[in-house]
Amino acid sequence: MKTKTWTLTRRAALSLAAGAMALSAAATMPGGAAVAQDDPLKVGFVYVGPVGDHGWTYQHDKGRQAVVEKFGDAVKTTYVESVPEGADAERVINQLAQSGHDLIFTTSFGFMNPTVKVAKRYPDVMFEHATGYKRADNVSTYAGRFYEGRYPIGVMAGRLTESDTIGYIAPFPIPEVVRGINAFTKGLHSVNPDASVKIIYVNSWYDPGKEREAAETLVAQGADILVQHTDSAAPMQLAEEKGLIAFGQASDMSQFGPNAQATAIVDDWSDYYIDRVQAVMDGTWESQDTWGGLNSGMVQLSDFGPKVPEDVAKEATQIVKDIESGDLVIFEGPIKDNAGEVRIAEGEAASEEDLLSMDWYIEGIDAQLPKN
């Protein structure tokens, strides 16, 4: 999902993993997966970033903590943080499997191939890979429909903007991000067709300085509301400084913008992790593909901020409910792209395929999508 350099932490992570392996290997050898009834279930987590990144990995680790809280002594969790996506990932996953972990969550897109590879070697160990698409009998995949959260914030932005200009700070022009922009714009234009969205790609998931520069530029161009798909709280801080409104990303950023944050799209993996651990305990675990939206609890909106009036909060809450119940389908035809071509025909809804490969802006976005 994200590529970063973690040169030193990787080494620390590897030696930790090796140490953990050496310790637990003595206890559980030989064999690995088959665990006697009263032994705790061993669950491993592989993270791409540090647990303190206050974003993607932070939220996964909160999921792990929820598992520990729910099952207590019945589970034993291990995590390895800051694992780079590549050869080291395979080693780390292999060590977890070898040291008797029964269920292993690998939480970044780039862990896909290593996970599938290790899973072949350990057919009795169950694997869960986040945001990928390769599955096997012992490999499930899961991801969140984060774009579902972007529709209601679009509606809120449409109600709250005074300059009718929204600034959108995006990382890369990939389908995941474009889908979010389109969902947001649909929500925005459903209540305020005159509002325009200005989009800036900063070419990074995470560069506070550049995110700030992008945010400042957008404000200079008249935006009074900032939306971000990048991970740092820099745009939120700027909104707070200038007395504007912003929407947080991945986790609740209200400590960086106590007045500015209207709400944040929060990734919450707790319920999913608890379910899957329970399934392993019950012996009902099966390989599956989960793409959970608002109704699964994987995607949530955090508490509304002080600048959100009662009626807007109510409206947003209702829209969340409608999306959860299926009464509101975000990408329902007819939908044209911004060149006027019909992309989703009348009476149809966007297929999974359409969503996963979305590389066009919807009608009403006055910008060209940079080709990736």
Place this chain on the structure above:
Amino acid sequence: MESFVPFIVIMLGAATPLIFAAIGELVTEKSGVLNLGVEGMMLMGAVSAFAVSITTGSTTLGLLAAIGAGVLMALLFGLLTLTLLANQVACGLALTIFGIGLSSFIGKDYVGKPLDALPSMDLGWLSDIPVLGPVLFSQDLMVYAAIAVVAAVAWFLYHTRAGLVLRAVGESHHAAHAIGYPVIRIRYMAVAFGGAMAGLGGAYLSLAYTPMWVEHMTAGRGWIALALVVFATWRPFRVLLGAWLFGGVTILQLHAQGAGIAVPSQLMSMLPYIATIVVLVLISRDATRIRMNAPASIGKVFHPER
């Protein structure tokens, strides 16, 4: 004009960490030492400044801590390359990697904590002048400090005896040694100054620009600063112009995107480096120009002849 003023204001902010780091590296290189560890020193400055500011509540102490951390890192580099005579390029790269790791480790407990930004100057009626007010009179203190440091370095290098000695050491350490100048000690001081400035550049990011600490928050600015020194052909005021140019191009590209023009942002991330290569090619065609500014002994290990 309406969007021109905020453009300049944003540009000044974006250029400030680059100016600090590059002017420090310029002095280091003028003494004949190539320290590629700027990124690592900036990160250590950033994390120290943030940690000390949030614990003590004092920005001044935070800035001092950043200078201290930068100097310590630089002295470590000095110990390896000047005293133990290790290869400067390898040690510089190692210093960067070390700084990334160590700053992440130190900063673990400070991720996700908010800090009040350094206040902007409010010079009363001066700040209220249209156009000039926001550009000249309402930045935070460090923006002005960066420009002052450049002027001071330019004066020091070209108008003082000590500056002349420093340049002499960078041109020919053997000649300087023969006349009796303490080459190693002078280089230690230059390297330490480079560390202090890199630390301040990092502190500007974590205290003023985006007041928070996150791992690897400099995101390559140390490398841009290194490129900037070459781009400026080792002249202080050109560092200032170069930093504004690099900052300006970034902001211009963001403006273009906001206006709906599809600019590949990847291309713009390359721009400082492309510009540096072009400048290198251009000045390389004119041998005298290089000889005048580029320190002749840069990167060379100095063994004193007895």
